[in-house]
Amino acid sequence: MAAKRKVDLGPRTKKILIAVGAGETVLKIIALIDLIRRPKDSVRGSKIGWATAIATINSAGAVPIGYFLFGRKSS
Template sequence: MPAKRWNELSPRTRKLVVVGATVDAVLRIAALVDLARRPAAEVRGSKRRWVLAVTLLNSVGVVPIAYFLRGRRPQPA
């Protein structure tokens, strides 16, 4: 099945693509900002690897969500 061009997509599908890309971009930016501000001791694993994963992997928001759920250590009270 050949890929459709943007012009061939229905208006609803175009909106879904734009919304999905926006959500993905916001999650990536939030994860990168959090990584930049958080000390390395509060991150599970290497900060460099998290940054590479968040920026380079095409994950449709999965990698940033994984970082927020599993990549951060709880802050001491």
């Protein structure tokens, strides 16, 4: 059986993939805005390192969620 190509996907599957991609994009934007506004001393690790990981790693939202859970220090 040959692997499915993008054009072979059904309309429901295409909509789900678009929604997941849009959700990840929104989550990355929110995480980057929070990171920019947060003082350096309230971030665990390097702000540049977090920004690079959030922006470049395609993770289905795992890196931005990791930032919110582990990258920020409690107030």
